[in-house]
Amino acid sequence: MAFKSFIIRLVALALAATALHACATGEGKSPDEKAEFERNNDPFEIPNRFAFAFNRAVDTIVLRPVAVFYRDLVPAPIQDGTHNVLQNLNEPVTAINEFFQGKPERAGTTLARFVINSTVGVLGIFDVAQSMGLSPTKEDFGQTIGVWGKSEEGGPYLVLPLLGPSNPRDAIGLVVDYFIDPFNIAINHYDLQYLGYIRAGVGAVDGRSRTIQVLDDLERNSLDYYAAIRSAYRQRRAAEIKDENYSPSKGTGMLFAPAPDRDGDIAFTR
Amino acid sequence: MRLNAILVSLMLAVCAAPLAVPFTAATARAADADQAKSVIDGMAQRAISVLKQGQGDKATRDAQFRDIFRESFDIPRIGQFVLGIYWRRASEEQRVEYLKLFESFIVKTYAERLSQYSGEKLQVDGARANGEKTLVDSAVLRSQGQPIRIVWELEKDGAGKPKVTDVIIERVSMSQTQRSDFNSYISQNGGSIDALLTKLRSMTGGK
Numbered sequence: 324m325a326f327k328s329f330i331i332r333l334v335a336l337a338l339a340a341t342a343l344h345a346c347a348t349g350e351g352k353s354p355d356e357k358a359e360f361e362r363n364n365d366p367f368e369i370p371n372r373f374a375f376a377f378n379r380a381v382d383t384i385v386l387r388p389v390a391v392f393y394r395d396l397v398p399a400p401i402q403d404g405t406h407n408v409l410q411n412l413n414e415p416v417t418a419i420n421e422f423f424q425g426k427p428e429r430a431g432t433t434l435a436r437f438v439i440n441s442t443v444g445v446l447g448i449f450d451v452a453q454s455m456g457l458s459p460t461k462e463d464f465g466q467t468i469g470v471w472g473k474s475e476e477g478g479p480y481l482v483l484p485l486l487g488p489s490n491p492r493d494a495i496g497l498v499v500d501y502f503i504d505p506f507n508i509a510i511n512h513y514d515l516q517y518l519g520y521i522r523a524g525v526g527a528v529d530g531r532s533r534t535i536q537v538l539d540d541l542e543r544n545s546l547d548y549y550a551a552i553r554s555a556y557r558q559r560r561a562a563e564i565k566d567e568n569y570s571p572s573k574g575t576g577m578l579f580a581p582a583p584d585r586d587g588d589i590a591f592t593r
Numbered sequence: 594m595r596l597n598a599i600l601v602s603l604m605l606a607v608c609a610a611p612l613a614v615p616f617t618a619a620t621a622r623a624a625d626a627d628q629a630k631s632v633i634d635g636m637a638q639r640a641i642s643v644l645k646q647g648q649g650d651k652a653t654r655d656a657q658f659r660d661i662f663r664e665s666f667d668i669p670r671i672g673q674f675v676l677g678i679y680w681r682r683a684s685e686e687q688r689v690e691y692l693k694l695f696e697s698f699i700v701k702t703y704a705e706r707l708s709q710y711s712g713e714k715l716q717v718d719g720a721r722a723n724g725e726k727t728l729v730d731s732a733v734l735r736s737q738g739q740p741i742r743i744v745w746e747l748e749k750d751g752a753g754k755p756k757v758t759d760v761i762i763e764r765v766s767m768s769q770t771q772r773s774d775f776n777s778y779i780s781q782n783g784g785s786i787d788a789l790l791t792k793l794r795s796m797t798g799g800k
Binding site: 355356358359363399533536540541543544545546547549550551553554555558559562563 | 677678706709765766769776
């Protein structure tokens with residue numbers, strides 16, 4: 324229940340951000356500075372930097388050390404199995420989003436993956452479907468909104484406490500994904516919230532353990548880590564949506580075809 | 594009669610021109626694609642051979658990397674793009690120093706990345722034209738985990754040689770990210786380009 328009210332506050336924040344955005348412009352700046360300001364689309368930079376510093380502290384003190392420990396000391400098969408279970412739990416949400424995006428075939432494949440891996444793959448521990456030629460995809464409601472609106476722009480940049488980089492589109496996406504997830508519905512129905520917390524915690528460690536190298540690299544090689552993350556987040560989300568906006572029937576060539584979205588590689592501590 | 598023949602051939606040439614242009618453009622493009630691919634292949638092979646020499650001190654290795662990057666990357670062009678709106682405001686002296694520091698910075702960044710090399714392979718998949726640019730698709734194959742998709746963007750430099758102008762790793766452009774990074778750093782420091790130069794100097798060891 325606590326999580327629910329947190330989520331509701333999050334939506335309120337996202338909506339407020341969208342409303343406020345209209346008022347915030349780069350006053351007293353030269354035209355090219357204004358253009359740069361608009362490109363960054365970060366009218367809440369001050370609170371965002373504050374949230375970013377908070378997240379970074381939590382990451383440095385808790386998440387990253389746990390993720391390093393997990394990556395280096397937990398046997399690889401256990402890490403793979405854990406990742407597969409998490410991925411399997413996420414398949415229904417992906418399938419629903421693929422359906423919303425008008426890709427019933429892709430949704431069918433995702434559901435087939437879910438059924439096969441949950442049974443033959445022992446509750447999702449083994450990705451048996453992959454070896455049968457059914458590759459995983461990952462779709463969220465933020466992407467669905469992007470596909471519906473045919474736009475890669477998600478609104479002003481937001482750094483959410485504990486959840487990381489976002490924008491109103493993706494924040495709303497997070498909330499919708501939470502509520503359409505059959506597992507969350509079941510958890511809330513049977514009052515088993517602790518299962519949700521375990522899933523979120525393990526998911527955070529799994530995701531972070533896969534981004535240690537790339538984020539360390541970005542941090543070391545940037546002058547303003549906040550700005551580098553902001554740019555990388557926006558580019559990546561835009562590319563994920565753009566891929567979906569190309570229809571495979573158009574045959575635009577290898578790289579423009581919707582590529583399966585690989586989970587976790589640069590997820591930015593989701 | 595002779596004038597007529599000239600006129601006819603002229604007309605033929607004019608009429609044929611629209612047909613000829615796409616044809617030559619297509620062949621030129623295919624040639625560009627092959628050339629771009631070989632730039633990336635050659636660069637990867639040279640970098641790997643430097644890494645495989647193993648021993649040798651870090652300074653020699655870095656010098657070798659610097660040569661490879663100078664040859665394959667259009668560092669002045671990338672540098673100018675990355676400085677963004679501040680390029681026009683920079684004085685001639687600032688530009689010269691900035692480009693020198695930027696080169697060291699890029700070499701340091703990539704040398705560091707490459708030093709973590711542990712037998713990965715760069716598989717070059719193909720090349721395609723994108724306006725004036727050529728994009729080379731590749732993947733870093735690792736012993737563990739998913740391959741990392743890397744797209745190299747190449748453009749011809751002043752001498753007509755294709756050179757890398759951007760590296761897009763898992764759909765994130767390095768040039769774009771660096772541009773946001775540098776521009777933000779300057780604006781955080783009250784728009785001072787000198788602040789950026791000082792920072793780059795300290796990050797690259799004052800060279």
